[in-house]
Amino acid sequence: MIQLNINGKPCQVDVAPDTPLLWVLRDTLHLTGTKYACGVALCGACTVHVDGVPTRACVIPVSSVAGRQVITIEAVDQQRIGQAVQDAWRKLDVVQCGYCQSGQIMSAVALLAANRQPTDADIDETMAGNLCRCATYQRIRAAIHEAARALA
Amino acid sequence: MTGIGIANLSRRRFLRGSAGLTLGFVLPAAGAAAVRAGGGPPAAATFAPNAFLRIGTDNTVTVLSKHLEMGQGTYTGLATLLAEELDADWQTVRVEGAPADARRYNNLFWGDAQGTGGSTAMANSWEQMRKAGATGRAMLVSAAAREWQVAAAEIVVRESVVSHPPSRRRATFGQLARAAAAEQVPARVFLKDPSNFRLIGKRANRLDSVDKTSGKAQFTQDVFLPGMLVAVVAHPPRFGATVKSFDVARARAVKGVVDVVQIPQGVAVLAIDTWSAKKGRDLLTVVWDESNACKLGSAEILARYRELARTPGQVARRTGDAEAAFARAARVVRASYDVPYLAHAAMEPMNCVIRLSADGCEVWNGEQMQTGDQHALARFFGLRPEQVRIHTLYAGGSFGRRASKDSDYVLEAAAIVRAIDGRAPVKLVWLREDDMRAGYYRPLFHHSLAAAIDADGQLTGWRHRLVGQSILIGSPFEKAMVRNGIDAVSVEGAANLPYAVPNLTVDLHTPTDIGVPVLWWRSVGSSHTALSSEAFLDQVAAAVGKDPVALRLELLAGHPRHAGVLKLAAEKAGWGTPLQPGMAGERRGRGVAVHESFHSYVAEVAEVTVARDGGVRVDRIVAAVDCGIAINPDNIRAQVEGGVGFALSAVLHGEVTLKEGQVEQDNFGNYPLLRINEMPLVEVYIVPSAAPPTGIGEPGVPPLAPAVVNAILAATGKALTRLPLRTAELAA
Ligand code: FES
Ligand code: FES
Numbered sequence: 001m002i003q004l005n006i007n008g009k010p011c012q013v014d015v016a017p018d019t020p021l022l023w024v025l026r027d028t029l030h031l032t033g034t035k036y037a038c039g040v041a042l043c044g045a046c047t048v049h050v051d052g053v054p055t056r057a058c059v060i061p062v063s064s065v066a067g068r069q070v071i072t073i074e075a076v077d078q079q080r081i082g083q084a085v086q087d088a089w090r091k092l093d094v095v096q097c098g099y100c101q102s103g104q105i106m107s108a109v110a111l112l113a114a115n116r117q118p119t120d121a122d123i124d125e126t127m128a129g130n131l132c133r134c135a136t137y138q139r140i141r142a143a144i145h146e147a148a149r150a151l152a
Numbered sequence: 153m154t155g156i157g158i159a160n161l162s163r164r165r166f167l168r169g170s171a172g173l174t175l176g177f178v179l180p181a182a183g184a185a186a187v188r189a190g191g192g193p194p195a196a197a198t199f200a201p202n203a204f205l206r207i208g209t210d211n212t213v214t215v216l217s218k219h220l221e222m223g224q225g226t227y228t229g230l231a232t233l234l235a236e237e238l239d240a241d242w243q244t245v246r247v248e249g250a251p252a253d254a255r256r257y258n259n260l261f262w263g264d265a266q267g268t269g270g271s272t273a274m275a276n277s278w279e280q281m282r283k284a285g286a287t288g289r290a291m292l293v294s295a296a297a298r299e300w301q302v303a304a305a306e307i308v309v310r311e312s313v314v315s316h317p318p319s320r321r322r323a324t325f326g327q328l329a330r331a332a333a334a335e336q337v338p339a340r341v342f343l344k345d346p347s348n349f350r351l352i353g354k355r356a357n358r359l360d361s362v363d364k365t366s367g368k369a370q371f372t373q374d375v376f377l378p379g380m381l382v383a384v385v386a387h388p389p390r391f392g393a394t395v396k397s398f399d400v401a402r403a404r405a406v407k408g409v410v411d412v413v414q415i416p417q418g419v420a421v422l423a424i425d426t427w428s429a430k431k432g433r434d435l436l437t438v439v440w441d442e443s444n445a446c447k448l449g450s451a452e453i454l455a456r457y458r459e460l461a462r463t464p465g466q467v468a469r470r471t472g473d474a475e476a477a478f479a480r481a482a483r484v485v486r487a488s489y490d491v492p493y494l495a496h497a498a499m500e501p502m503n504c505v506i507r508l509s510a511d512g513c514e515v516w517n518g519e520q521m522q523t524g525d526q527h528a529l530a531r532f533f534g535l536r537p538e539q540v541r542i543h544t545l546y547a548g549g550s551f552g553r554r555a556s557k558d559s560d561y562v563l564e565a566a567a568i569v570r571a572i573d574g575r576a577p578v579k580l581v582w583l584r585e586d587d588m589r590a591g592y593y594r595p596l597f598h599h600s601l602a603a604a605i606d607a608d609g610q611l612t613g614w615r616h617r618l619v620g621q622s623i624l625i626g627s628p629f630e631k632a633m634v635r636n637g638i639d640a641v642s643v644e645g646a647a648n649l650p651y652a653v654p655n656l657t658v659d660l661h662t663p664t665d666i667g668v669p670v671l672w673w674r675s676v677g678s679s680h681t682a683l684s685s686e687a688f689l690d691q692v693a694a695a696v697g698k699d700p701v702a703l704r705l706e707l708l709a710g711h712p713r714h715a716g717v718l719k720l721a722a723e724k725a726g727w728g729t730p731l732q733p734g735m736a737g738e739r740r741g742r743g744v745a746v747h748e749s750f751h752s753y754v755a756e757v758a759e760v761t762v763a764r765d766g767g768v769r770v771d772r773i774v775a776a777v778d779c780g781i782a783i784n785p786d787n788i789r790a791q792v793e794g795g796v797g798f799a800l801s802a803v804l805h806g807e808v809t810l811k812e813g814q815v816e817q818d819n820f821g822n823y824p825l826l827r828i829n830e831m832p833l834v835e836v837y838i839v840p841s842a843a844p845p846t847g848i849g850e851p852g853v854p855p856l857a858p859a860v861v862n863a864i865l866a867a868t869g870k871a872l873t874r875l876p877l878r879t880a881e882l883a884a
Contacts, residue, residue, distance in 0.1 A: 016407060019427050027382070027425035032374035033367015035548070036426075037499045038584045042820040045499060073367035089365045093357055093786060096794055097223030098364030099499040099548025105365060124829035131820060133499045133549050134223045135797020137831035139790070 002066050006031070007075035017063035021055075022046045024062045025072060033073035033102045037131070044130030047103040048072050054110040073102035081112050081151060088146035096134035104130050108144050117148055199329035201291050201337060203256040204284040205234060211312060211326035213240045215281075216250040218257035218266060219273040220520045221360060222498075222547035222554065223794070224849035225787040226273045228358045230281050232783055233274075236351045237285030237343060240325070241312035247359050249544035252522035254537075266522040269555045269672070271750035271847020274783055278845055279343075286341035288332075295331035296323060346781070346842070355786050360546070371548050375505045375516045377577040381410055381422040383568045384429035384581055386436050388418060390445035390813040391591055391667050395419060397439045403432035412436070413571035417564045422572065426581055446667030447813035450596060453666060454490060457598035457619040461488070465617055465659035468638045469647040472655035474604070477613025481604035485695045488600045489684040490874040493593035493808040494673055495823060500548025501587035504565040508574030512539030517562065518547025520554040524628065528559035532566050551798070552672035553592060557627040560592065560669075585818040593808055594673030595621040599646075599684035604655070609696040611707070614653040616646050616685065619661040621670045637662065641672065645681030645749060645854065650714050651689070651707035668810065674798055678749040678854040683875070686745035686858030691871055700744050700862065701727055708746075713778050716839050717755040718746045720776035724837050725757035737764040737884065743862025745855040751846040752779035753839075754792070758832075758859035762867045766882035770800060770832040770860055775852065777836060780843035788848050789836040795852025796834050801826035803857050807876050 001012045006029065013028050020039075025031045025048070037045035039058045046057040049071040076082035085108050088094075095101050104127070111118055111126045118126070123141050132140070199207040206214040215231040227247040235245050250257045257266045260276040289309055296314045297304040300321050308315050315322035346352070363369040388394065398419050400412040408428025413420050419438055423429035478484060505516035512535055519525060519542050530537045547554055556562065565580035572578070582590070597620035604613030622639035624630050633640045638660055647658045673679055693703045701722045708715045722728075722744065734740045739762045746755040759772040775792050782788055805824040809816045817823040861872045868882055 016427075023425060023427040026374075027376075027427070030376055031367075032370075035371075035500070036373065037501070037548075038820050040584075040819055040821070043499070077366065086365045090357070090361045093361055093790065095223075095358065095361055095364040096225070096790065097499065097547060097549040098360065098369050099371060101364050102367045127828045131499065131825050131827065133497060133551075133798070133825060135794045135801070135826060135831065136790070137797060137826075137828040138793050138834055140828060141831075 002062055004062070004066065004070065005068065006070045007072060008078070013062065015062060018061050020058050021048070021060050021062045021065055021070070022057035025057060031072050031074055035099055035102055037099065042131070043100070043103070044107060045100050045103040047106040047130065049106060049110060052110070052113065054107050073106060076105060076109055079109070081147070082109050084147040084150045085109050085112065085143070088143040088150065092139050092143045092146060094136050094139040094143050096136055100130060100132045104132065104140055108140070108147070111144065112147060112151065116151060118144060199288070199333045201288045201332070202284050203250070204281060205238070205288045207288065207325050207329045207332070209326045209329050211244050211324050213238065213245045213312070213325065215245060215247045217247050218250045218259070219268040219277070220249070220518060220544055220547055220550070220554070222268070222518060222520070222550040224273070224791060225358065225784065226268070227360055228356060229274050229783055229787065230277055231359055232351050232356045233277060233281035234285035236349060237282045238289045239309040239311065242351060242356055244312055245359060252519070252526045252540070252542035252544070254523040257522070265524065267524065267555065268520050269552070271752070271850045273847070274845050275751070275847055282343050283341055286343055287338060290338045290341055291332045291335040292325060292328050294335045295328050299331055352783050353781065353785065356784055358787070369546050371500055371546050372503045372505060372516055372518050373500055373548070373581070375545070375579060377505065377507060380505070380577040380579055381424065382426045382429045382579050382581055383420045383422050383565070384426070384433040384583065385415070385417060385421070385564065385586065386419045386433050386438050387586055387590065388440050388445070390442055390447065391669060393440040393442045393445040395438060396441040399437040402435040402437070406432040406435065411572055413568060415564065415567035415571055417567060420568045420571065422568070422578065429581070430583060445813055448666065449811050449813070450493065450809045453596060454598060456663065457661070460619050460661045460663065461598055461600040461617050465619070465661040466637050467657065467659045468643040469656065469658040474613045474615050474655040474657040477604040477655035478602065478615070480606065481613060482607040483605040483695065485603045485605065485692055486601065487688050487691055487871065488598065488873055489687065491597050491680045491683065492806065492875065493596045493668065494802055494806045495588050495593055495808050495817070496551040496553035496673055497588065497823060497825060498547070498549030498551055498553055501582040501584055502553065502561040502590070503579065503581050504562050505577060505579045506565045506569045507577035508533070508569055512541065515540065515542045515562070516545055517542065518550065518554050519544040520547065520550055521556065521559070525559045525562045528563060529566055532563060533570070551674040552676070555672065556592065557623070557629060557671060584820070588818050588823055589815040591669035592671035593668065594679055595623065595670040597680045599680070601684060601688045603688070603692045605692070605696060611653055611692060611696070613655040614649065616649070616658045617660070618643060618646060618658070618681070619663070621666050621668070622662045622664070623670050623672055623676070625662065625664065641677045643681070644677035645747060646677070646685055648748070649685055650711045650748065651704070652709055653707070674795070675749055675850040675853040678747060682745065682747040682749075682854030683857040683861065686747065686855065687861045687871070690743065690862040690865055694865070699728070704746060713753045714746050714748060717753045717776040717778050718744070720837050720839060721755035721757050721774050724776065724835065725759070725774035727757060731759060734761045738762065739867040739884070741863045741865070741867025743859045743864070743866055745858035745862060747854040749851045749854050752777065752848060752851040754851045754855050756796070756855040756859040758856070758863040760860060760863040760867055762864060762882055764884045766879035766884070768804070768864060768877060768879065768882065772833045773835070773856065773859070775834065775836045776839060777848065777851070778839040778841055779848045779851065780841050780845040782838050782841070783845050785838055788838055791848045792836045792852035793834045795850070796856050797826050797831055799853040799856035800830070800832070800860070803860050803875055803877060804830060805876050
């Protein structure tokens with residue numbers, strides 16, 4: 001049994017300790033907002049926050065997050081920054097297929113938590129780890145600026 | 153309301169519905185709600201005047217989409233059409249994927265097949281969805297007129313409220329839903345004059361935004377059914393190889409693994425979760441029979457194509473006498489272009505859930521070809537097509553991949569279900585590596601072009617020879633779309649070259665012995681024909697000393713829509729004005745291309761910076777679009793922005809290569825995709841139009857590659873002839 005804290009709630013899971021957090025979230029806990037797309041930390045679709053740090057859930061063994069605070073897309077609206085980012089995403093209609101967008105939002109929230117006034121260069125640097133095959137990048141940039149304005 | 157009367161010819165299709173028409177479904181294990189766009193719980197279908205519309209007593213307007221939402225905005229677009237004529241309050245509109253039913257939900261451009269592709273969703277639904285909305289509106293109005301004992305003509309409908317101003321009576325759609333359900337379905341409905349549109353042509357925000365920003369949107373990957381097993385498959389290392397023998401001992405020992413079965417596609421490991429299935433799959437030992445496998449390398453394939461291009465192919469178009477024009481020419485310009493195999497690489501790898509039951513089978517899929525897959529599964533399981541129930545979920549991208557011409561991954565899931573005698577529902581999960589190596593690529597193509605120029609510098613002859621595999625030959629579409637051996641989608645964009653060249657020949661070689669599965673990839677033939685024809689035209693312009701825009705306009709006399717977008721893009725991009733110089737050692741340039749695909753016209757101007765080391769940065773793309781009436785201008789902009797990024801990914805990085813038949817790429821490390829730091833600023837301008845709407849999911853793609861290649865030519869004097877670009881070729 002591994003003790004976890006997901007979205008502010010404690011829970012226990014009975015899985016092999018080397019199972020990546022991603023598959024525990026998805027297949028064990030049915031928190032399906034966190035997505036699989038590469039499995040090797042190359043795309044960011046699986047991004048969650050572990051103690052506030054954006055983390056690729058596809059490569060981090062579940063045993064290593066025992067006792068730490070994990071936040072997924074499902075609870076990102078419980079923080080002010082998360083709400084502002086979601087609102088900006090909706091206002092500008094960033095999404096297309098949507099499959100990458102949980103990860104994009106988790107990365108954007110972490111960016112804004114660390115840097116309230118990111119420049120385009122800051123955004124490009126931080127968000128370059130999140131692939132979007134629909135190439136919604138221009139709107140992602142604009143929505144991060146929009147959220148930054150709303151939070152100012 | 154002024155309007156155009158349209159006889160409701162398809163009255164039989166407008167069956168008075170019941171809730172049973174429309175399968176809102178609940179996934180019991182996950183407790184997830186019906187697939188929907190607008191949020192909120194599914195409403196009772198009190199009023200269902202036709203197959204596309206339900207109105208609940210809670211005022212919710214539910215639109216059933218016969219087309220797949222894979223990012224292109226179809227759910228929002230179809231709902232816009234219906235809500236416009238219904239005069240619904242946009243905030244109350246939700247969308248659900250329609251069930252597979254070719255009788256009610258066929259693509260009107262595809263005869264009796266339901267499916268999404270070829271940028272046809274809006275175009276084929278333009279009248280159908282508006283009529284569906286107008287029918288609902290008419291029945292709500294007659295219900296109100298009957299209840300209030302007033303003349304229907306005096307009734308006004310606005311934002312889901314029906315009112316009778318003289319008597320100040322009003323009722324919401326929800327309040328009238330029950331009464332409306334008892335009304336006669338009208339034989340004729342009136343559609344609005346475009347001047348009265350309130351949603352069409354305006355900004356209607358995406359109906360899937362909320363679910364897709366909160367992790368609630370349901371993709372196939374997210375389906376969990378009671379007792380469901382996850383299958384991960386060991387696929388052959390080469391196309392055409394089969395299983396000779398396999399050893400399951402180590403795989404079976406993995407905790408969570410339930411079964412290992414052989415299927416025609418390989419060996420499937422079934423487990424209670426994805427990770428266990430993957431672990432088991434990775435521990436399988438499989439010996440493959442490769443006696444019939446494809447062992448070609450992509451370099452060899454290309455060499456063969458170059459050889460073939462020396463001889464004439466089958467003629468796809470002949471105008472005038474190109475031979476004579478070349479014989480008389482003062483000068484001949486020649487170039488060839490090579491484009492590689494490309495993977496679709498949708499962010500959601502292919503997957504499919506199938507459950508067998510006593511009376512049929514149920515499928516959950518980001519379903520792009522409902523009718524094709526329904527029939528394929530019916531044949532496979534020995535069922536009638538209507539016994540195959542398909543739930544169409546959101547697709548995490550497709551770009552053509554989910555429109556499988558032979559139901560490949562769906563039949564793989566079916567084979568696994570059958571191998572375990574249907575005793576559990578199965579979710580087939582392709583990992584990224586499976587998806588990348590599975591083939592069904594955009595075909596590798598070689599193009600060879602020549603232009604004849606006479607003594608006056610006029611373009612008098614054009615010869616375009618293409619060599620590449622056919623997508624359609626051997627598929628169910630062969631009959632309809634292959635004529636005299638010419639696959640229409642191999643030469644689209646080349647055989648219909650719009651330029652006024654008096655003598656022109658386009659011919660094609662279609663090798664059939666290559667063995668690499670190929671498929672449509674966003675914009676299909678135009679993904680390579682626009683490059684070859686538009687990049688070559690700039691070489692011709694350079695040879696005759698003409699400005700690329702001026703030369704195109706000269707040759708586009710009979711094509712006002714091409715000329716219209718070209719002029720608009722050139723003007724907005726400041727064509728002809730000097731570019732800001734780059735930093736020391738940087739070379740900058742502008743390039744243009746114009747292309748029609750799927751009856752939409754797009755011109756793009758690219759501004760690029762080429763560094764000393766040959767690195768290319770695309771700074772800005774100015775696009776002008778004519779896709780008829782702009783149903784949702786913001787979505788048109790979004791699709792062109794996305795199309796530019798998708799196409800640029802191929803220009804900078806995209807290439808699948810084979811070595812002795814083995815695909816060399818497997819994940820985003822060796823098949824890189826465009827990242828945010830490489831995304832140019834994209835500006836999109838829309839030509840106002842009263843023409844019926846045409847597609848926009850694909851047409852933004854084709855002009856990008858030639859516009860960039862032409863900009864690089866302007867910046868460096870170097871004419872690129874193969875993609876993806878190699879920076880070494882561009883070093884100063
Ligand atoms: S799935 Fe984790 S980074 Fe791609
Ligand atoms: S929205 Fe489709 S991958 Fe990003």
